[in-house]
Amino acid sequence: MKISEMLKNKRTVSFEFFPPKKEEGENVLYETIKELVDYKPDFVSVTYGAGGSTREKTVEWTTHIKKNYGLTTMMHLTCVAADANSIDAITDAVDAINVKNLLALRGDYPADMPEEQRKGEFRYAADLVGYLRKKHGDKYCLGVAGYPEKHPEASSMQSDIENMKRKLDAGGDFIITQLFFDNDHYFRYMDILAKNGINAPVVAGIMPIINIAQVVKFTQMCGATVPQFLVEKMDGKSEKNQFMTGVEYAVEQCRGLIDAGVAGLHFYTLNKHGATEAVLDRTL
Template identity: 40%
Template sequence: MPSSKPNRTIFSFEVFPPKRDMPLDTIYKTLDELTDLEPDFISVTCGAGGSSDGSNHRTIELAASIQNKYHREGIAHLPCINFTKDDVLDMLDELDKNGVRKILALRGDRAEGITPKQDFRYASDLIAFIRDRSGSRFQIFAACYPEGHIEAPNLDTDIRNLKQKVEAGTDRLITQLFFDNEYFYEFMEKADKAGIHVPVEAGIMPVTNKKQIERMVTLCGATLPRKFQRVLAKYESKPEALRDAGIAFATEQIVDLLAHGVDGIHLYTMNNSFIARRISETISTLL
């Protein structure tokens, strides 16, 4: 599938399926509200660590609902380290039958107590496999890391690996969350020099909870700018104030990215449609 720069800025959301002990339909109210905002697509995460505990079925089911019930593009995340080639073929089949033709192909993180399967080592192995078996049937998205992936020795090495991932058949990239746009701009320059020319959507997470963001930042290695650390410290015990400050910070980040001509904004909604709405309303005329 040819990859080309879009004419307009893509605006998309990420959601996660409810925990296994919660009914799936607890998310439908959120999806009602998110789809009202008319995003270009909604992507659905797949279990922590991409474990094969059945959570991938929830991912596929939700992506299929977004596609068929809400008539919006649904994207299924597919982390591969805990799956075999046969598992992946089954999932591709299920996605295809449900009309879901967009996949975010990932390696996934190691999950405690699960020994990774040996069929896929990197996301690029999965992407090459999907291309080999399905040609251009699926549009393939992949992850990239403006500050470098946490396991990579440095950003240049990570970008060299990213180039292989793009050459394996990636159509579009979505970034890990970041809070300082300068990392994104430097990354884009380096990626361009390395010959990576597929569209890149900037992953933005509105921060609304101090503990949650500190855990995320530890896991993914994103830098929290000093000015935002001060906001977190000042409002950590005032949830509404912190929420409003988080929305304001994310909106300012997005406005700056749009002014720089970013290909797309991917909002990590954390299933919070109120926040997605506040941001969407402010930026809708800017896209």
């Protein structure tokens, strides 16, 4: 089913997984999926390495989830270093497993790639969205990424919003946000979108913090900020203590979003089930 159709009727709950590199990680992910299926997600998504580095694995995991659990799946697809042929090859693979939902992304350029080499066939996600819409009409529901704290490369929030308009005008159906830890960022973002005439559904990206040092490092790369009081509360504490604080915080965050009428909650699971389960047990 298309996610855009679901979003018309309900608040969705979804889980994001990434294709592990090693067998050990694969075993963890098999187990995680098995556990989280009990929560009857509206859809799950599988990430795609920028430059196509996980292409086969992304298709394999999407196939596994769809075939064995019958869940609605969304495959992420990045256009960095891609051309029409490589994108067509992916959509052929997607069609073969009857997936109807794609998250159309640019992906990140390797930090050392010179500017002149970045002008590929699809420079921005909007180019990929436009290509997919033009070639495939309404066959796919297309999600796009949104940044409540602004994309790190954007010169201003307004220029990032102009980009969002381009992605939606090109055929994007709904938005999933980058993770954020302070609901005020989300609420402000929703206001800015509305003021700019954007009313596509915005699914909130949630990541329960279970290891503060890891999350602080990770968020520096994606431009999200961790509230200082949480850093102070969790830093140096035991694994169990951090887990409990992180879950507690995410529960409050989800409740606040639900009260405000959020379109959906998308959990960045990091391929683990414990924290997502603990949050859902106390939220839904």
